[in-house]
Structure formats: C-alpha cells, structure tokens
Amino acid sequence: MHDPHSVMFITKRPEIEMVSGKGSWLVDNNGKHYLDFMQGWAVNCLGHANPGMIAALESQARKVINPSPAFYNSPMIELADLLTKHSCFDKVFFANSGAEANEGAIKLARKWGKLHKNSAFEIITFDHSFHGRTIATMSASGKPGWDTIYAPQVPGFPKADLNDLSSVEKLINENTVAVMLEPVQGEGGVIPATKEFMKALRQLTIDKGILLIVDEVQSGCGRTGKLFAHQLYDIEPDIMTLGKGIGGGVPLSALLCTDAVACFEPGDQGGTYNGNPLMTAVGVSVIEQLTAPGFMEEVQAKGEYLKEKLLELSEKHLLDGERGEGLLRALKLGRDIGPELVENARTNNPIGLLINSPRPNLLRFMPALNVSRDEIDQMISMLDNLITQAPK
Numbered sequence: 001m002h003d004p005h006s007v008m009f010i011t012k013r014p015e016i017e018m019v020s021g022k023g024s025w026l027v028d029n030n031g032k033h034y035l036d037f038m039q040g041w042a043v044n045c046l047g048h049a050n051p052g053m054i055a056a057l058e059s060q061a062r063k064v065i066n067p068s069p070a071f072y073n074s075p076m077i078e079l080a081d082l083l084t085k086h087s088c089f090d091k092v093f094f095a096n097s098g099a100e101a102n103e104g105a106i107k108l109a110r111k112w113g114k115l116h117k118n119s120a121f122e123i124i125t126f127d128h129s130f131h132g133r134t135i136a137t138m139s140a141s142g143k144p145g146w147d148t149i150y151a152p153q154v155p156g157f158p159k160a161d162l163n164d165l166s167s168v169e170k171l172i173n174e175n176t177v178a179v180m181l182e183p184v185q186g187e188g189g190v191i192p193a194t195k196e197f198m199k200a201l202r203q204l205t206i207d208k209g210i211l212l213i214v215d216e217v218q219s220g221c222g223r224t225g226k227l228f229a230h231q232l233y234d235i236e237p238d239i240m241t242l243g244k245g246i247g248g249g250v251p252l253s254a255l256l257c258t259d260a261v262a263c264f265e266p267g268d269q270g271g272t273y274n275g276n277p278l279m280t281a282v283g284v285s286v287i288e289q290l291t292a293p294g295f296m297e298e299v300q301a302k303g304e305y306l307k308e309k310l311l312e313l314s315e316k317h318l319l320d321g322e323r324g325e326g327l328l329r330a331l332k333l334g335r336d337i338g339p340e341l342v343e344n345a346r347t348n349n350p351i352g353l354l355i356n357s358p359r360p361n362l363l364r365f366m367p368a369l370n371v372s373r374d375e376i377d378q379m380i381s382m383l384d385n386l387i388t389q390a391p392k
Contacts, residue, residue, distance in 0.1 A: 001029050014346065021048025024368050024375045026354065034352035037367045037379055041356070042186070042218050042328065045245035045286065047368035052285040053248050060281035067277070069270060075280035082287045086227055088236040089256035093264075094275035094283075098217030098243025099132025101253040104269060105180065105213050105239050106136055108255065112211065112263050113177035120177040122156045123213070124168055128188035129181065131215055140180065143187065162188075163197045165204065172204075178211035178239075179204075183229035183325075186218035189359045190323055190330035198233035205238075211261065213239040217253070218328065221245030222290045222369050225300035225326030232325060245369075248286040252279040290369070299369050302376065303327045306365065309380045317387050320361075329365045331383075336360035337390050344386050353382045 001017050017029040024047055026034045039047065046053065060075060067073055080092040095101050106123060113120035125131070127142040138146050139153035147153055156175075160167040168179060179201065185191040193201075205212040214237045219229035223245055226232050230240065238261050243253035251273075273279070289295065303326040310322040310331050320332035333341075338357030345353035356364045363383075367375070 023047040023049070024371050032350070032352060034346070034354050035375065035379055035382070036354045037365050037371075038354045038356050039366055039368050040249060041244065042223055042366035043244045043247070044249045045221055045223065045369045046248050046289060047370055048249075050248060050285075050289075052289055053250075053282050056281045056285040057250075057278065060278050063277070065276065065278045066273065069272065069274050069276070073275070073277040073280070075277040075284055076275040079280045079283045079287065082284060082291075083242075083254065083256060086287070086291060087240070087256060088258070089240060090259040091257055091262040093255040093269060094280060095253045095255065095271055096251045096273055096279075097132070098215075098241065098253050099134050099137045100271070101217065101241040101243055101255045102131045102137045102140070102180075102215055103134050104255040105215075105241050106140065107269065108239060108257060108261065108264060109178040109180075109211050109213060111268060112261055115263055117177055117209070118174070120175050120210075122158060122171075122173070122175045123177060124160050124171050124179045125157050126162045126181050126185070127159050128162070128185055128191070129215075130185070130187035131180070131182075132217075162191060163194050165197060165200050168201065168204065172208055172210070176208070176210055178213050180213035180215060182215045182217075182219060183232065184219040184224060184328055186328065186364070187358050189362055190328060190364055192323065192325050193233070195233050198230070198235055202233075202235040202237070211238040213237065213241070215241050217241055217243035218366075219325070221286070222296060222299055223326055223328045223366070225296060225303050227290060227296060229325065246283055246286060247279060248282060250279050250282045252283050254283075295369075299326055302369075302371060302373065303329070305373055306367075306376050309376060310365075313380060313384060313387070316384070319387075324365075327365070327367055327369055327371070330358075331363045331365070333361050333363065338363055341383075341386050341390060344389070345382065348382065348386070351382070353379060353386075355379075355383070 020027045125140045129142040131137040131140045136154045140157045158171045214230045220242045240256045320334040338360045
C-alpha cells in the first residue's frame with residue numbers, strides 16, 4: 001500500500017486501498033474481495049464499472065471535456081431534457097455535489113422570496129436532516145452538534161419534526177419562504193416521511209404561498225423504487241435537488257425547479273465545472289438505464305426482497321425490525337453494536353462486506369440498484385453470522 005501521509009485526515013480509514021470493482025464487488029490492494037452494500041453512500045446506483053457509463057466517458061472524452069460553462073453543450077441539454085421529461089419540473093441547473101445543489105436551492109428560494117414575498121428568507125428544515133457540508137447546508141441540516149462546529153451558523157433555518165405537521169405550522173411566519181426536507185432521511189437513520197404527512201405538507205405550503213423543496217440527493221434517481229422519491233407520495237414540489245446517483249459515481253448533481261420559480265438572473269449562479277459534457281454524458285447514460293422498461297419495477301421487487309430478508313433476520317435475532325423505501329433500507333439492531341458490525345463485516349475473511357451504521361443502533365444498506373437476489377442472499381448470510389457472533 002502507498003503511504004497516505006499527504007492525504008489530509010478527515011475520517012478514520014482502514015489501511016487498505018480499493019483498486020478495482022465490478023457490479024456489487026470491490027477489490028483492495030491485497031486482492032481481497034468485498035461485497036459492497038454501501039456503493040459510495042448510494043452514489044454508484046449502477047454498481048462499479050458500469051459498461052454504459054464507461055462508454056459514455058470514453059466517447060465524450062475524445063470530443064470535448066469542458067468547453068466552459070459560458071457555452072451550451074450537447075450532453076448538458078440532453079440530460080436536462082431527460083430530467084424534465086420524466087419529472088414535473090421545467091428547468092435544470094447542473095452542479096458537482098449534493099451540497100452544491102442544495103446551496104443553489106437555498107439561493108433560488110431566497111431570490112424568489114425577495115421577488116415575490118417581500119424578501120422572505122427563512123426555510124423550515126427538520127431535526128436529524130442532512131443537506132451537505134457547506135456552511136449554509138450544515139446550518140440547514142438538523143444533525144446533532146453541527147450548530148457549534150463552525151459557529152455562528154447561517155441564520156434562517158428553523159427546525160421542525162419530520163411527520164409532525166403542527167411543528168411545521170408553528171414555525172411559519174411572514175419571513176418563511178419555503179420548507180425543505182428529505183423524503184427519506186438518510187443520514188438521520190433511513191426515516192421515511194409518511195404519505196399523509198407529505199400530502200398535508202404540500203397542501204400547507206400551497207395554502208401559505210411558500211415553496212416546497214425536496215432534497216433527493218440520496219433518495220432520488222431510483223433509490224426508493226421510483227425515479228424520484230417524491231413520486232411515492234403523488235405530490236409535485238416546486239424545487240428538487242439530485243446528487244449521488246445521478247452521476248453513478250462521477251461528480252454530478254442537479255437543481256430542478258418549475259418555470260414559476262426559475263428566477264435566477266445572470267451572475268446569480270454559476271460554477272467552473274457545472275454542466276460540463278464529460279459528467280453530463282455519464283448522467284445521460286445513468287438516466288437512460290434507470291428509465292429503461294422494467295428497471296424500476298425490478299428495483300421495487302428487489303427492495304421488497306431485501307425488506308423480507310431483513311425482517312427474517314430481525315425475527316431470528318430478536319432485533320427491532322427494519323424500515324426504508326426501495327433499496328434504501330435500515331436494520332434496527334435494538335442495541336449499539338452497529339459500528340462493531342461494520343468493522344467485523346469489512347475485516348471478515350476471506351470475503352469482506354461493506355455496510356454502514358449512521359447511528360450506533362442500526363445498519364444502513366444502499367446496494368447497487370442492479371444488485372442480484374443472490375448477492376442479497378449472500379449479504380444476509382454474512383450478516384447473520386456476524387450478528388450471531390456479536391455480544392448480546
């Protein structure tokens with residue numbers, strides 16, 4: 001392994017290097033294979049080394065990589081058309097990360113408030129939410145402890161409780177311009193909004209004349225069994241953000257909105273690499289594969305299969321059940337053994353397993369959307385053994 005001393009320390013990493021991958025599998029510098037049920041935190045929606053994505057990268061790299069955001073390019077236009085064709089939105093702005101897309105959504109909502117609501121600027125967000133790691137998106141997030149790390153926070157993000165409409169109503173005032181939420185709180189522990197709450201929230205925002213922003217950075221792009229998670233609730237938001245899965249592993253994100261909200265003027269928004277043809281060409285391949293006939297139905301079916309297997313595992317080991325949507329799911333452990341299971345799963349021999357524990361009492365699963373049932377069975381078998389060996 002190469003000496004990583006020049007890499008800034010921001011998180012504890014094991015002393016291995018990942019060198020290759022294919023589908024649901026990663027291989028490290030020692031030749032060890034890992035069954036990957038994290039997929040870069042729901043990023044690699046089509047797994048590792050997807051042929052369509054590779055072909056798009058190779059083809060576009062030979063044409064033009066970055067002609068400058070001052071010009072249109074064909075993949076940018078094609079991907080924007082694909083996204084609006086399959087959604088309720090009319091306009092798309094491309095960026096490079098989910099946090100950047102969410103930052104753009106905050107700016108767009110505040111600009112709209114300046115123009116249409118007497119400079120209203122407050123955006124109601126939710127406890128345990130996660131919207132990114134910029135100063136503004138950390139301020140918007142409801143992650144415990146984040147209010148002090150880089151204090152002072154950006155003002156204007158009062159926090160409500162997910163699935164509690166009255167907690168939202170209490171926060172609405174003359175300064176409120178929008179409500180922003182994840183349809184499924186990922187980092188918060190894979191907590192879905194209920195259908196009743198989402199429908200009532202959409203009606204509340206309409207009645208109050210404020211915007212509804214859905215952060216689908218983790219839950220979008222097929223992850224929940226629908227192309228976009230808000231489609232589970234039969235609602236149409238005003239603004240949506242996408243990241244992670246939209247690029248299938250390359251840095252790409254998007255901010256989408258309706259014509260009524262698209263109020264940016266020249267100079268309001270930009271970015272050196274935003275909408276570059278290399279990344280958007282990959283995005284075209286990803287969205288075309290996700291919208292291919294039968295693909296979403298298979299994601300739904302495999303999501304139900306994973307749910308059934310997790311419930312069987314929970315019953316066998318007397319755990320607390322599972323929750324989630326589609327192929328974004330969590331196993332509720334009932335005790336704080338998550339980090340230990342993650343470590344033991346990775347170091348398991350001869351084959352490792354990559355899973356995630358956003359909270360000590362649960363595990364999160366974000367496999368490739370084209371994961372096989374056999375791979376789900378293999379993961380469940382490995383996890384069964386690990387839980388059996390864990391301290392009671």
